[in-house]
Amino acid sequence: MLGSLFYTLHVLGAVLWVGGMAFALLALRPALAPLEPPQRMLVHEGALKRFFLIVWHAMPILLLTGYALLFGWYGGFRGAGWHVHAMHLTALIMAGIFLALFTGPWKEFRAARAAGDLPKAATAMDRIRQLVGMNLVLGLLTVAVAAWGRFGG
Template identity: 90%
Template sequence: MLGKLLYVLHLLGAVLWVGGMAFALLALRPALAALEPPQRLLVHEGALRRFFLIVWHAMPVLLLTGYALLFGWYGGFAGAGWHIHAMHLTAIIMAGVFVALFTGPWKEFRAAQAAGDRPKAATAMDRIRQLVAMNLGLGLLTVAASAWGRFGG
């Protein structure tokens, strides 16, 4: 029962984080091209502020439930398959990228927006886009590898 609940929370965390990045990058960003740059940056700021708040909740849930499942179901790293090791590695990288993004370009972006420095804000937003794209690639790879590996492939 507890294992099932942890597994459900694990998958919900993954869906919210990885799915949110896919929406931001593949749907929201191209649609915002229809707006003038100042409005575009404003909408980006509002959308990402809310999304990053979601990630700050989804990411710890994903990591903690992952470790709980690892030790609860497999007794630790030695008993786990390759897909769980791969998931662990990419999750650590993704968490590091997110923290770097949040404390680096996102902070710069918000300061530039507050100061009305549009070119600086646009440069920071481009860096955010690159880091989110990197994490989206890693997230999709993680989901694909974990689903594939579950069946022993």
């Protein structure tokens, strides 16, 4: 029963994080293109602020439930399949990228927006887009690995 709860929380955390990145890059960003830069930056700031709050909750839940499943279900790394090892690696890389994004370009973006420096804010936003794009690719790869490996592939 507890394993099912951990697995459900794990999957929901992944859906929120990976789905949120896909929405931000594939739907929100293109939809904002017609807006003037100041309005576009304002919407980006509001949306990313909310999304990053979700990631700050989803990321630890993913990591903690992943370790709980790893040690409670598989008995540790030795008992885990290749897909679990791959998910572990990509999860740590994704968490590192998010932390770098949050403490670097996101901080720079917010400071530039507050100072009214739109070119600097745009540069920081482009770096955020690149890092979110990297994490989206890693997240989709992780989902594919999880689905493939789950059935012994």
